[in-house]
Amino acid sequence: MNKKKTLNTLSRTLIGLLAGVSATVASADILVMGGNPAGSLFYTQAQALAATISKHTGDRVDVLPQPGTVFFPMFMTQEADLGIASPVEAKLAYDAEAPFDGANGGEGYAMRTLMLGSINRLSLVTREDDNIESISDLQGRRVVADYGAFAGATKTSLAALANAGLTTDDIQVVRVSSYPEGVRAVMEGRADAAVGSVGSGILQELDASSGAHLLPIDPSSEAMARSQEVGPAFVPYLASAGPVGIDTDTHVLSYATTLYARPDMDEEAILRVMNALWDHADELPGITRTLSTWVPEGYASTDVVIPYHEVAIEFFREKGVWSDELEARQQELLNN
Structure with missing residues (x-):
């Protein structure tokens, strides 16, 4: 009798456990x-x-x-x-x-x-050995400013350029199909600058090949007003030195x-x-x-x-x- 009760108890316990598992899966x-x-x-x-x-x-x-x-x-x-x-x-x-x-x-x-x-901390990135020190230095240079379906990257590029008072009329526009391809274009010498996002894997690849240098933006209200005309969510951010592409404390664009x-x-x-x-x-x-x-x-x-x-x-x-x-x-x- 005790053995039968024990088996019944075990059966009920097993059924309960299975029901719990089924409910979790469901x-x-x-x-x-x-x-x-x-x-x-x-x-x-x-x-x-x-x-x-x-x-x-x-x-x-x-x-x-x-x-x-x-x-x-x-x-x-x-x-x-x-x-x-x-x-x-x-x-x-x-x-x-x-x-x-x-x-x-x-x-x-x-x-x-x-x-x-x-x-997210962003700016335009260049090869370190190109000795480009500011976004203004990109006038007349090849800049990735059209990312096709990647609208956010296009807006970031345009906002960074606007921060320095530049438009696509002031640069040679390079077109790519994705954010990683933009950095890769810089890596391969097809562009002089592209959007770089601090912490991204492709930025580390650029740094390993020729050094990555994120260009500083102007955090003043006047310069940021130009950036925010392109994208109202952009705000300035002081990025501390240390991450790839940032050798000294540098103001960059940011958003959450x-x-x-x-x-x-x-x-x-x-x-x-x-x-x-x-x-x-x-x-x-x-x-x-x-x-x-x-x-x-x-x-x-x-x-x-x-x-x-x-x-x-x-x-x-x-x-x-x-x-x-x-x-x-x-x-x-x-x-x-």
């Missing part, structure tokens, strides 16, 4: 996160975020190595769920402005902000890399993503140091340029970080 999702091609900073960061989310939620997060011009439309077809992008590029897609003219019938691509992340989601993404999946990156943000720098500034205290910010997802807002309210200023900014964005 609740797990396969999520697709947009990033940029291998060699770019965003690709490295997207892989780190995906790994952290997967580790702590049970969801499988696949990184799509494509720019926003590819994955923003995929939000509309539910082929992509998340994506990291520059707020400069995302705002263009959201507002259906060039190169996203006519997107979604002129309405722009639907997306919502989940969180602001790490500070942002995690976006399609508006109709499953709410429970959003909460799992939010919790994973809130509770385990301290693990991100161990995967890539470029995520050392991807910290919870910066997730909810009035620097946002696309409205927050309602689920994200409720999350931030529960965490006690949603403020009157943030609510006012949210309403401003919704009413624009």
Whole structure:
């Protein structure tokens, strides 16, 4: 009799365990996160975020190595769920402005902000042995200023040039198809300067081959006004010496890399993503140091340029970080 009771107890326990496993599997999702091609900073960061989310939620997060011009439309077809992008590029897609003219019938691509992340530091990069010391020195030189589908990189190049009072009329425009190809053009001598993002793998390749030198920008209000006419999300940032391409403390352009989601993404999946990156943000720098500034205290910010997802807002309210200023900014964005 005792033996029979023991077997029954074991059976019930096993059934319970299997049911728990089944429930976990049933609740797990396969999520697709947009990033940029291998060699770019965003690709490295997207892989780190995906790994952290997967580790702590049970969801499988696949990184799509494509720019926003590819994955923003995929939000509309539910082929992509998340994506990291520059707020400069995302705002263009959201507002259906060039190169996203006519997107979604002129309405722009639907997306919502989940969180602001790490500070991306950028400028134009040259070969160290070319002895180009300022952006003004690029007048008449070959500069990558057209990145095709990579609208964010194009805007960064134009904003850096504008900072020094230059336009595409003052340079020889080099055209490429991606951010890594731009740096590679400098590496191979096909261009004198291209957009360089601090911490990107391709920048390290340039440094290993001929030395990388990021050109300083002018942080004055007048110069930044010219940059912000190109992209309003750009702000000046004093980058400390140490990273590849920065030998001395140098002012560069910056913005907060942002995690976006399609508006109709499953709410429970959003909460799992939010919790994973809130509770385990301290693990991100161990995967890539470029995520050392991807910290919870910066997730909810009035620097946002696309409205927050309602689920994200409720999350931030529960965490006690949603403020009157943030609510006012949210309403401003919704009413624009």
